[in-house]
Every structure is written in structure tokens, then in C-alpha cells.
Amino acid sequence: MLELKNISFNVVDGDKNVEIIKNLSLKIPNKKFVVLTGPNGGGKSTLAKIIAGIEKPTEGKIIFNDEDITEKNITERANLGISFAFQNPVKFKGLEVIDLLRLSSRKKLSMDEACEYLSEVGLCAKDYIHREVNSSLSGGELKRIEIATILARQTKLSIFDEPEAGIDLWSFQNLIKIFERMRKEIHNSSIIIISHQERLISIADEIIVLAEGQIQYQGNSEEILPKIIGTKSISSVCNKLK
Amino acid sequence: MFKMDEIQKRILKEVAGLHTIPVGAYNFRVNGKLAGRSSSNNIEISGKDDGSGIDIQIKDGTVNESVHIPVVLSASGLTETVYNDFYIGTNCDVLIVAGCGIDNCGSQNSEHDGVHRFFIGKNSKVKYVEKHYGSGDGTGKRILNPVTEVKMDEGSTLEMEMVQIKGVDSTRRMTTAELDSNARLIIRERLMTHGEQKAWSKYRVELNGENSSADVVSRGVARDKSYQKLDLCIVGNAACHGHTECDSIIMDEGKILAVPSLEANHVDAMLVHEAAIGKIAGEQLIKLMTLGLTEKEAEEQIINGFLK
Numbered sequence: 001m002l003e004l005k006n007i008s009f010n011v012v013d014g015d016k017n018v019e020i021i022k023n024l025s026l027k028i029p030n031k032k033f034v035v036l037t038g039p040n041g042g043g044k045s046t047l048a049k050i051i052a053g054i055e056k057p058t059e060g061k062i063i064f065n066d067e068d069i070t071e072k073n074i075t076e077r078a079n080l081g082i083s084f085a086f087q088n089p090v091k092f093k094g095l096e097v098i099d100l101l102r103l104s105s106r107k108k109l110s111m112d113e114a115c116e117y118l119s120e121v122g123l124c125a126k127d128y129i130h131r132e133v134n135s136s137l138s139g140g141e142l143k144r145i146e147i148a149t150i151l152a153r154q155t156k157l158s159i160f161d162e163p164e165a166g167i168d169l170w171s172f173q174n175l176i177k178i179f180e181r182m183r184k185e186i187h188n189s190s191i192i193i194i195s196h197q198e199r200l201i202s203i204a205d206e207i208i209v210l211a212e213g214q215i216q217y218q219g220n221s222e223e224i225l226p227k228i229i230g231t232k233s234i235s236s237v238c239n240k241l242k
Numbered sequence: 243m244f245k246m247d248e249i250q251k252r253i254l255k256e257v258a259g260l261h262t263i264p265v266g267a268y269n270f271r272v273n274g275k276l277a278g279r280s281s282s283n284n285i286e287i288s289g290k291d292d293g294s295g296i297d298i299q300i301k302d303g304t305v306n307e308s309v310h311i312p313v314v315l316s317a318s319g320l321t322e323t324v325y326n327d328f329y330i331g332t333n334c335d336v337l338i339v340a341g342c343g344i345d346n347c348g349s350q351n352s353e354h355d356g357v358h359r360f361f362i363g364k365n366s367k368v369k370y371v372e373k374h375y376g377s378g379d380g381t382g383k384r385i386l387n388p389v390t391e392v393k394m395d396e397g398s399t400l401e402m403e404m405v406q407i408k409g410v411d412s413t414r415r416m417t418t419a420e421l422d423s424n425a426r427l428i429i430r431e432r433l434m435t436h437g438e439q440k441a442w443s444k445y446r447v448e449l450n451g452e453n454s455s456a457d458v459v460s461r462g463v464a465r466d467k468s469y470q471k472l473d474l475c476i477v478g479n480a481a482c483h484g485h486t487e488c489d490s491i492i493m494d495e496g497k498i499l500a501v502p503s504l505e506a507n508h509v510d511a512m513l514v515h516e517a518a519i520g521k522i523a524g525e526q527l528i529k530l531m532t533l534g535l536t537e538k539e540a541e542e543q544i545i546n547g548f549l550k
Contacts, residue, residue, distance in 0.1 A: 052532055078534040090529040094547035104533050
């Protein structure tokens, strides 16, 4: 279980002190598929980075499985079981897909196991396993590889920052299927997805709407969806693609 | 056969990936002396009359054969210049593995300057792997100044893998190539310098024949207070394709000067160059740290991948 207690995050902009997250408290129990949504600039990505240890909160505490992890760095949190999928996947010259999957699983992953993770994200392993994770891959391909690295980690908490951002509609349809499968197969772990997509929001156990650094709404999809449809928190794909 | 000690065996493994005597033709040089030589039916290795080096003659049509010519220097204060000439016949497909390792535990400089000349026959395909390595904790410097000259006949292909990633204090590398029509040259250089090391690497590739092509890519990492100068030039004298790329990671107080250059002397010469120097991107470190690696482990993985 993840618990955020009175988290604040401020940045200095010129001579102004800007509050990005304002005294936010939140509990995410195990076995939950949570979608974090809300208008752009509301603090969603910052909050995800604070959980992963990439940003340090100005105030507040983070408790993960009964342990205070507020002072722990990125590596320590990763080893305690927190995974973070970047909104813009990072490219590496020379590192191949198999290298990244092996680093993710922290073991000498066999080719068969690596192929398993790639097929789960809809990539033909034979074509990708030895590809370099560089600009020769499309946005959609990089995104799927990024998700495969999270699958390979098999951690207790996985955070995905806007997995739909920057990919084409065709890839998006497949991406939704990946998350629908994750939703079904969730066992002793939790998933937090930052998203504006109605299809993802509608399969969530819990929706959290973040605006201006604070929780605006929190609840299940039946309660929350009617409140946010038609707002900047949500966008739906073209009807023909549904 | 010369019996190698443990240091010499270790160096041989680093530069040639060999644990024991290879199959096929080979020539081992240890501390300035011949330590073993073997020719095969198709590949003949012979010493030059003046003792300055060796000639390697590869018969026409030799395929799937290899030649190993490693050099090991484990005595401090040894300086040598060796001339090796490779005459590769027509329609061959061969692998040539060269490389030099210096272990200097003494106070005097050890230096090996290898001059390699390649004459590649029509339609032949050659893969050349050259690894340079230094070790030893003496104050004497480990110096390697390789010179490589290549002449490629019509339709031939040469793939060169030049690697120097550890322990060489000073290196001046000079590689020149002349390509006839439809010849293809691919160069992949990997260079890492650390401490106060200095490396100069210069390439001049002349595309003389119609439809000849060259792809010269150098990747370097300069750590600590080391210095690298990469000078990659492609000259287009015919309708040809040339691409040169210097891609470097700079760390600590390292310095890198990248000078890719192009010279077109024919209206149908199509030449491209690229150069990039930068430190390891923060987001690359963060991504690997989110996978559970420490910052130092992440840095190592990024560099290993970059130099792979």
C-alpha cells in the first residue's frame, strides 16, 4: 500500500514561490488499478515523480508498505518495488532492447522470457530484441518497450505517466488492450496510470482527479466519470475507432 | 612454440579473445620477438627479408578462414616499429584479427608502432578487428601509434572494427584508404580515454571509383583529464556515397575535439558528416536508476552500451 501524507511541492520561479502540489494526502491500497487524471499543469506528473523519488517533496511523508520512504533515493525505491514508466521514453545509443529488459528484470533473462514480455506489448520479439533503443524506433515502439521494461520488473507498484501521449491512434488501440489485460491480471500489486483517455479511465477501480495541485474528486468510475466528461480532464477517441 | 607467462596470456585474451593457439594461420609476437607462426594451405605468413615485419599472402578464392596476428609487450622500455603487409587475393572472404597489448610495470616507456598495409583484391570481403589494450601500474607510459593503409580493388568490402578502451597512455592513430569502383568500407572505431591519456585519431578515406562508399563512425568517451582529437575526412573523387560520424561522451574534466570533414571533387559525390559531443543525459541515468541501478552502475551501463 502507498500512502502520501500532507505532500507539498514548491518551485521557485523568478522571485515567486509556486505551489505545484498543495498539502495532498492519498492512500492507494493493493490490488487497485488507479487512474490519475485532471487538466494539464495540475501536478499529475510531478506527483508521480515524487512517488518514484525523481522529485523530492518540499513537505510531507511517503509511506510504502508500512515503510517511510520519504528520504530514500530513486534506486532504493526501485529496489523496494516501485516502477515508473516515463511519458517520453529515454533513448540510449548502443543499448539494445534485450539489454534494457535484462537490466529491468535484474537477472540474466533468457531470450524466451524476454520475448514473452515483448509479445505482451504486441511487438514481435524477433524483430526487436536486438534493436538499439534509439531514434530509429517510432514513438509507439518506444512506448511499448518502456511498458515491457515495467512488466519485466514485476514490482508491487507500477506508475505509468501518460502512456497514450505521443503515439498514433493505431498503436493507441493496442495500448488500451495491454492495460485492459493488466487490469484483469492484477494480483498483489497496484497500478497508477496518469491518463486523459476515457477508455482507460472507464476501466479504473479508482479515479483521482488532480487540479491545481489538489485532489478535486476521488472515487470509482461510476461516481467520477459523469463529473468529468466534457471537461479538460478527459478526452475520448474518435467514435469510429471505438 | 614460445611458452607464455600469465601476464602475456591475459593480454592475449584481451586483444585477440584467445585462450590458446587459434585454428588457421597466425603470427604471435611477444616482447619484440617471434613467438609462434603458422601458415595454412591458403594463407602464407613470411618474415620480411630485412626483419622489419611480416607479409601475409592470401590466395584467390580463400573463404571462411582467419588470420590472427597479436602482439604482446610485457617488458618495460621496449620500443618497436613493425611493418605488416596483407595481400588479399580476389573473391576471398576472410577474418583478420590484429591487436596489441602492453603491460608496463616498469619506469620506462613501452611503445609499439604497427604499420599495417592492406591490398584487397577484386570482390573480396574482409573483416578486420584491431584491439589495443594497456595494463600495469609502472610509471612508464604505454604508447601505441598504429598506421593503417588500405587499397581496395573493384567490388571489395572491408569492415574494420578498431577498439581501444583501456590503459593506453598515448596513441596516434592514422588510417588512410583508397577505394576503387563499387568498393565498400565500413569503419567502427571505439575509443575510451581516462586519467591523463591522450588520443589522436585521424582518417582519410578517398572514394576514387564510381559507386564506391564509406561509412566511418567513431564513438569516444573521454573521462578524468584525458584528451581526444578525432579527425575524420572523406574525399569524394567520383560518383560515390560517404558518411562520417563522430559521437562522443565527455565526462569529468575530459576534452574532445571532433573535426569531421568532407571534400567533394566530383559533382555526383554525395557526402554527409555528423558530430555530437555531450555528457551523459540526466534522464538516461534516471531511467536506469528507476530500474534499480545505482548512479554509478547506470553510468557504466550507458558507457558500455555506447562503446559496444
